[in-house]
Amino acid sequence: MSMxxxxxxxxxxxxxxxxxxxxxxxxxxxxxxxxxxxxLTKADHLGLGLxxxxxxxxxGSLADSLRLLAIWALVLFAGAAAGPMLATLTRRTGPEA
Amino acid sequence: MSxxxxxxxxxxxxxxxxxGMLVRAQPLMxxxxxxxxxxxxxxxxxxxxxxxxGAGFAADPVPQAIILTGxxxxxxATTLAVALVLRLADDExxxxx
Amino acid sequence: MTVWLALDLLLAAGSLALAFGVVRARRVFTAxxxxxxxxxxxxxxxxxxxxxxxxxxxxxxGAGLSGVLLLAARHRxxxxxxxRVAEAPGRAVTIAIGLGCAAVTAALGYAxxxxxxxxxxxxxxxxxxxAATELGNPVxxxxxxxRGLDTLLEAAVLVLAVIGVWSLAPDRAWRGxxxxxxxxxxxxxxxxxxRLLPPVGIVVAVxxxxxxxxxxxxxxxxxxxxxxxxxxAWLAGLARVPPTASRPMRAxxxxxxxxxxxxGLAGLMFQGAFLAYPExxxxxxxxxxxxxxxxxxxxxxxxxxxxxxxxxxxx
Amino acid sequence: MTEALIAAAAAVLGAALLGxxxxxxxxxLADRIMAAQLVGTGSIGALLLAGVATGQAALLDMALTLAxxxxxxxxxxxxxxxxxxxxxxxxR
Numbered sequence: 001m002s003m004x005x006x007x008x009x010x011x012x013x014x015x016x017x018x019x020x021x022x023x024x025x026x027x028x029x030x031x032x033x034x035x036x037x038x039x040l041t042k043a044d045h046l047g048l049g050l051x052x053x054x055x056x057x058x059x060g061s062l063a064d065s066l067r068l069l070a071i072w073a074l075v076l077f078a079g080a081a082a083g084p085m086l087a088t089l090t091r092r093t094g095p096e097a
Numbered sequence: 098m099s100x101x102x103x104x105x106x107x108x109x110x111x112x113x114x115x116x117g118m119l120v121r122a123q124p125l126m127x128x129x130x131x132x133x134x135x136x137x138x139x140x141x142x143x144x145x146x147x148x149x150x151g152a153g154f155a156a157d158p159v160p161q162a163i164i165l166t167g168x169x170x171x172x173x174a175t176t177l178a179v180a181l182v183l184r185l186a187d188d189e190x191x192x193x194x
Numbered sequence: 195m196t197v198w199l200a201l202d203l204l205l206a207a208g209s210l211a212l213a214f215g216v217v218r219a220r221r222v223f224t225a226x227x228x229x230x231x232x233x234x235x236x237x238x239x240x241x242x243x244x245x246x247x248x249x250x251x252x253x254x255x256g257a258g259l260s261g262v263l264l265l266a267a268r269h270r271x272x273x274x275x276x277x278r279v280a281e282a283p284g285r286a287v288t289i290a291i292g293l294g295c296a297a298v299t300a301a302l303g304y305a306x307x308x309x310x311x312x313x314x315x316x317x318x319x320x321x322x323x324x325a326a327t328e329l330g331n332p333v334x335x336x337x338x339x340x341r342g343l344d345t346l347l348e349a350a351v352l353v354l355a356v357i358g359v360w361s362l363a364p365d366r367a368w369r370g371x372x373x374x375x376x377x378x379x380x381x382x383x384x385x386x387x388x389r390l391l392p393p394v395g396i397v398v399a400v401x402x403x404x405x406x407x408x409x410x411x412x413x414x415x416x417x418x419x420x421x422x423x424x425x426x427a428w429l430a431g432l433a434r435v436p437p438t439a440s441r442p443m444r445a446x447x448x449x450x451x452x453x454x455x456x457x458g459l460a461g462l463m464f465q466g467a468f469l470a471y472p473e474x475x476x477x478x479x480x481x482x483x484x485x486x487x488x489x490x491x492x493x494x495x496x497x498x499x500x501x502x503x504x505x506x507x508x509x
Numbered sequence: 510m511t512e513a514l515i516a517a518a519a520a521v522l523g524a525a526l527l528g529x530x531x532x533x534x535x536x537x538l539a540d541r542i543m544a545a546q547l548v549g550t551g552s553i554g555a556l557l558l559a560g561v562a563t564g565q566a567a568l569l570d571m572a573l574t575l576a577x578x579x580x581x582x583x584x585x586x587x588x589x590x591x592x593x594x595x596x597x598x599x600x601r
Contacts, residue, residue, distance in 0.1 A: 078580030081383035104306035112299030117217035149315030155244035158332035173355035176498040258578035
């Protein structure tokens with residue numbers, strides 16, 4: 001059982017790292033601000049979500065698991081609000097501002 | 098080991114912050130660089146605290162408590178400096194040119 | 195072990211790159227954005243130095259509140275005009291300054307490498323006396339009991355700073371609301387965030403304050419989170435700041451230090467020493483002082499970020 | 510397991526720090542803010558991994574605090590961003 005949980009953790013965390021790396025690659029390589037924003041918001045939050053998912057079986061207590069989920073929800077929510085604000089800013093200041 | 102790494106980082110930050118404070122002309126830039134310098138000083142002290150681990154504690158709690166105090170006092174000093182800069186700009190705005 | 199070392203070196207390299215970026219930044223806004231990112235990395239560095247209390251404070255005050263203070267100040271300066279800027283030094287002087295700063299860094303670095311071994315430490319003394327305080331977190335013990343006077347002075351410094359910042363207000367703005375006025379954002383993501391985040395923040399702040407007795411956390415960290423949540427509502431234009439003449443606001447700022455001084459004087463009267471806590475009631479008294487201080491610290495920090503009242507028109 | 514999770518923390522942090530190159534390069538203000546956001550999310554991820562790996566619940570509290578404060582700082586950055594490249598900041 002514990003072997004299975006460990007394997008699940010490793011796979012999920014590795015996938016999370018993959019998404020973080022993809023987000024960084026998008027941020028560095030995409031040609032314009034809007035598509036970079038797209039790469040960052042998608043990859044980042046999915047990456048953190050997979051890390052949280054992977055850590056859930058390793059959490060010591062129910063309180064810790066809830067805290068992990070709360071952190072993810074908070075980051076997801078803040079990111080979802082920041083995305084449109086950044087997009088508006090890009091339009092207001094122009095792409096080469 | 099972390100003590101040495103971050104102690105040296107603190108020493109470097111002191112130098113970088115001091116340089117920025119002396120070379121940059123805008124008042125706000127000087128305040129930002131002063132804060133860099135301050136974080137370097139705190140890191141050096143934190144390295145000292147880390148080396149003082151013992152009696153079941155991972156680090157000496159007395160320097161840590163004093164760093165906490167220092168962070169808050171540094172913040173208060175920063176706000177005063179910013180208020181001074183704002184007042185100076187305000188006065189120059191009013192003065193006949 | 196090598197994994198930890200790799201993590202440390204990664205953090206140090208990132209911090210150095212950001213610090214260079216701050217000094218080299220062409221625009222003030224960029225410098226402040228880099229400074230905030232630098233503060234986030236320093237938070238992780240403090241965790242690696244086994245100073246989670248300091249890390250919490252650095253993240254909340256060093257990165258969050260300082261960053262927003264500087265951003266708001268830049269915004270205000272941009273509207274009143276940048277003011278006079280001193281001449282930047284020429285090339286030769288810059289090189290001389292660079293060499294001087296490198297010498298300072300080298301001397302400090304040498305001092306770090308030459309620290310005595312074994313390191314002097316007060317950890318054993320703290321451990322021996324911590325049981326008497328009924329607290330589980332040694333840093334809180336040092337702050338509230340062994341060096342209680344420092345903490346009292348620190349709380350007083352915040353009140354003095356508020357007075358100092360307010361007294362820098364121009365005459366025509368005196369008694370106005372602190373901070374520059376903002377346009378109200380009725381709807382959209384910012385208004386949503388400013389309505390939903392503060393309740394979560396208040397819960398987190400109370401949690402951080404409560405665990406502070408036995409685990410990392412405490413009044414300054416909790417106060418900083420509360421201040422940040424209030425300022426978020428202000429940034430969205432949802433919260434109106436009371437004018438500096440408001441008595442309830444002044445009372446909130448002064449209540450914590452006043453209570454702390456009262457407890458100290460009571461100790462002088464009944465126990466024979468300033469700040470001596472009554473026997474058997476150490477923890478309840480400390481908790482009471484911490485709760486009231488948190489409210490005062492939160493109000494003072496928020497007012498400090500807002501800055502002096504300004505007379506300029508709406509943006 | 511602990512070692513693996515710490516290595517994962519280092520990897521997440523490394524990915525976020527690479528994103529910093531974008532802050533240093535720009536060109537837009539939005540890009541700079543996004544990279545700061547990436548560092549924030551990366552730091553939170555690293556804290557979660559390290560906290561669970563070492564069993565320190567305090568690190569989870571820290572991640573919670575950082576999540577709140579990072580959202581606050583990003584809002585402030587967007588709200589105070591200068592209007593254009595020739596904005597009021599004087600170049601050095």
